[in-house]
Amino acid sequence: MSNVNTVKVVPEPTLRRLSMYNTFLRNVLEKGGLVISCSQIGSGLRIEPTTVRKDLAYTGIVGKPKVGYEVKALVDAIERFMGWKNVSEAFLVGVGSLGTALLGYQKFDRYGMNIVAVFDNDPEKIGHMVHEHEVLPPERLPDLADRLHTLVGIITTPPEAAQAVANVMVASGIRAIWNLAPISLVVPEGIIVQNEEIFSSLAILSSKLEANLRAEITQ
Amino acid sequence: MSNVNTVKVVPEPTLRRLSMYNTFLRNVLEKGGLVISCSQIGSGLRIEPTTVRKDLAYTGIVGKPKVGYEVKALVDAIERFMGWKNVSEAFLVGVGSLGTALLGYQKFDRYGMNIVAVFDNDPEKIGHMVHEHEVLPPERLPDLADRLHTLVGIITTPPEAAQAVANVMVASGIRAIWNLAPISLVVPEGIIVQNEEIFSSLAILSSKLEANLRAEITQ
DNA sequence: TAGATTGTTAATCGATTAACAATC
DNA sequence: TAGATTGTTAATCGATTAACAATC
Numbered sequence: 512m513s514n515v516n517t518v519k520v521v522p523e524p525t526l527r528r529l530s531m532y533n534t535f536l537r538n539v540l541e542k543g544g545l546v547i548s549c550s551q552i553g554s555g556l557r558i559e560p561t562t563v564r565k566d567l568a569y570t571g572i573v574g575k576p577k578v579g580y581e582v583k584a585l586v587d588a589i590e591r592f593m594g595w596k597n598v599s600e601a602f603l604v605g606v607g608s609l610g611t612a613l614l615g616y617q618k619f620d621r622y623g624m625n626i627v628a629v630f631d632n633d634p635e636k637i638g639h640m641v642h643e644h645e646v647l648p649p650e651r652l653p654d655l656a657d658r659l660h661t662l663v664g665i666i667t668t669p670p671e672a673a674q675a676v677a678n679v680m681v682a683s684g685i686r687a688i689w690n691l692a693p694i695s696l697v698v699p700e701g702i703i704v705q706n707e708e709i710f711s712s713l714a715i716l717s718s719k720l721e722a723n724l725r726a727e728i729t730q
Numbered sequence: 731m732s733n734v735n736t737v738k739v740v741p742e743p744t745l746r747r748l749s750m751y752n753t754f755l756r757n758v759l760e761k762g763g764l765v766i767s768c769s770q771i772g773s774g775l776r777i778e779p780t781t782v783r784k785d786l787a788y789t790g791i792v793g794k795p796k797v798g799y800e801v802k803a804l805v806d807a808i809e810r811f812m813g814w815k816n817v818s819e820a821f822l823v824g825v826g827s828l829g830t831a832l833l834g835y836q837k838f839d840r841y842g843m844n845i846v847a848v849f850d851n852d853p854e855k856i857g858h859m860v861h862e863h864e865v866l867p868p869e870r871l872p873d874l875a876d877r878l879h880t881l882v883g884i885i886t887t888p889p890e891a892a893q894a895v896a897n898v899m900v901a902s903g904i905r906a907i908w909n910l911a912p913i914s915l916v917v918p919e920g921i922i923v924q925n926e927e928i929f930s931s932l933a934i935l936s937s938k939l940e941a942n943l944r945a946e947i948t949q
Numbered sequence: 950t951a952g953a954t955t956g957t958t959a960a961t962c963g964a965t966t967a968a969c970a971a972t973c
Numbered sequence: 974t975a976g977a978t979t980g981t982t983a984a985t986c987g988a989t990t991a992a993c994a995a996t997c
Contacts, residue, residue, distance in 0.1 A: 521941075522964065523934070530933040534912055548978065556914050561966060564979070576972045576979045593933065594940025608831035615827050618929050622936045662939065665932075687939040689932050693753055695775050703942065705935040709928060710837050713884075713908050714749040714812060715742070716924040717841045720881065720906040721813025722740075723922065741988065767954065780990060783955070795955045795996045 525566045526593070531556055532566070533589045540582050548579035595623040600661045602652065602685070604676050605668030606631040606641050609691060609709075613667065614642040627659055628652075632672075649679070656683035663687045670694040677704075744785045745812070750775055751785070752808045759801050767798035814842040819880045821871065821904070823895050824887030825850040825860050828910060828928075832886065833861040846878055847871075851891075868898070875902035882906045889913040896923075 535555055539547060549563040567580070572588035574580040590596055601624045603610055610629070613619075619626055628651075629644040631637065636646045647655075655661070664680040666673050666688060673692035680688060687703040690696050696704050754774055758766060768782040786799070791807035793799040809815055820843045822829055829848070832838075838845055847870075848863040850856065855865045866874075874880070883899040885892050885907060892911035899907060906922040909915050917923050 521937075524964070526934045526937055527930060530927070530930045531914065533933075534927070535914060538913070550978085555916070559966065560978090562964090565965085565981090568980070574979055577977045578973070579978070593937040594944075595933070595936055597940055599936070599939060608827070608834050612827035612831050613928075616929075619932075622929065622933050623940070624932065624936065662943075663935070686942070687935050689935050694757070695750065695754060697774070703935060703938050705931045705938075707928065707931040708749070708753070709832075709926065710835075710841065711746060711749045712924045712926040713838075713843065714752075714814070714841050715745045716882070716906055716908050716922060717814055717818070717843065718740075718745055718812040719922050719924075720818060721816055721842070723905070724881075725813075743988070769954085778990065779954090781988090784957090784989085787956070793955055796953045797997070798954070 521569055525569060528556075528558065528562070528566050529570070529589050529593060531558075532563070533586060533593075536582055536586045536589070540586060544582050546579045547582050547585070549574075551579070593622075595621065598623050598625050599663050599687075600625055600627045600659050601663035601665060602626070602628050602630065602656065602661055602680070603644075603665040603667060604630045604649065604652070604680075605666060605672070605692075606633075606636055606646055607667060607669075610665075610667035611641055613665075613691075614644065624663060626665075627661065628655055649676070652679055653683040656680070656685060661685060663689070665689045665691070666696075667691045740788055744788060747775075747777065747781070747785050748789070748808050748812060751782070752805060752812075755801055755805045755808070759805060763801050765798045766801050766804070768793075770798070812841075814840065817842050817844050818882050818906075819844055819846045819878050820882035820884060821845075821847050821849065821875065821880055821899070822863075822884040822886060823849045823868065823871070823899075824885060824891070824911075825852075825855055825865055826886060826888075829884075829886035830860055832884075832910075833863065843882060845884075846880060847874055868895070871898055872902040875899070875904060880904060882908070884908045884910070885915075886910045 532552060535552060549560040553560040553563045570588040570592040572580060572585060603614065603626055606629055626644065629641060629646055630649045630652055631646050632649050637648050639646055662685060664685040666676050668676055670692045673690060673694050674696060677688055677696045677698060681698055681702055688696065690704060690706045693708050695706055698704050751771060754771060768779040772779040772782045789807040789811040791799060791804060822845055825848055845863065848860060848865055849868045849871055850865050851868050856867050858865055881904060883904040885895050887895055889911045892909060892913050893915060896907055896915045896917060900917055900921055907915065909923060909925045910928065912927050914925055915923050
């Protein structure tokens with residue numbers, strides 16, 4: 512079916528939605544749902560059924576006409592397709608309030624991430640435990656990355672430090688960076704960067720609310 | 731120029747990028763930059779100069795051919811256009827690790843949000859201070875929302891509680907919800923919801939890394 | 950002046966939605 | 974069987990990119 516030599520690029524919106532479906536379906540599963548149709552998924556997430564169907568097709572799963580999809584199989588297909596079943600070693604740098612919160616959620620393994628070491632340059636923190644992880648000094652990152660073949664770096668430092676941390680990560684062989692510092696990182700071609708500026712969705716909300724209020728006044 | 735009766739909808743990608751430009755430009759400003767061109771902005775953020783130019787045009791700012799835009803004026807134009815200069819009252823519900831971290835960043839005012847009250851149903855937390863805010867019991871939300879004319883609600887509760895909190899918010903007159911719980915909220919027509927699932931960008935990173943590694947092996 | 954950059958219209962590209970046949 | 978839902982191709986829609994005139 513899928514030729515290994517074919518570079519079939521999955522659209523980013525599809526990836527984003529597949530992740531949403533997964534969260535939604537795990538919920539359905541918990542509530543005892545066994546089968547589900549695209550329209551049911553779509554109405555819960557305000558997405559067109561056709562879009563859902565097309566997205567699901569990427570995972571290779573096939574449904575049954577008139578019935579729908581088996582929820583368990585669907586969750587499984589999404590997680591396999593997204594690569595969450597394959598574990599990658601990951602470092603987290605910056606054990607501030609956000610870094611600590613993320614570690615506490617214990618959600619990394621759901622997405623195939625295994626946090627093997629955490630770093631911070633604050634002497635007060637080095638040597639102490641944060642959610643079962645000993646905080647290490649950043650100087651140890653390159654050597655450890657090399658020995659553990661770490662592929663993923665998570666940056667939860669203040670913005671001023673983020674680029675320097677990213678540079679060290681790239682130089683140490685890290686291939687993918689999840690950046691939560693509010694700054695756009697510059698990295699060499701081939702390195703995967705996912706910038707996640709948390710406040711940006713609040714920024715958008717703010718602008719939409721403003722537009723709404725303005726529209727009301729002029730009406 | 732812009733007719734008040736014309737519903738000119740700004741594309742969501744544009745809003746997202748305008749927010750990025752703002753962060754980037756504030757940085758430029760801090761480093762002493764006075765004028766900037768679209769290609770300079772674009773190269774820092776890996777966005778086509780034409781796209782930048784079109785986005786900026788929405789804000790109504792005009793640049794000077796051969797020169798570019800005055801950075802200070804540009805930052806100002808973006809913030810005004812995004813509505814961040816107009817303050818809205820906001821509630822935050824769920825003072826867990828994430829809620830506490832967000833409060834600590836003191837970034838709400840940059841986006842026109844003024845946190846006027848925070849809530850949590852944990853008796854251990856009620857009455858205590860979190861970043862200058864006294865934690866209140868959720869029962870007090872409706873009355874306070876009414877009296878303070880609060881328009882924005884921020885949800886940082888566990889996913890199980892999020893929908894119920896949202897329902898109370900909507901019933902209390904709140905018009906826009908920033909939801910950080912990993913669940914898609916269902917709200918009535920006309921209510922603005924911005925779901926921000928933090929881990930979703932890690933989920934995408936994971937899938938991209940997986941695809942990359944797979945491509946390498948088969949090569 | 951010459952050249953770089955803006956502002957804007959036209960062309961392209963890609964994602965979403967609609968239509969419809971296949972099928973359980 | 975009849976009807977609902979899948980799977981897939983075609984049509985539409987909207988956003989991005991290219992082209993180019995205007996201008997400082």
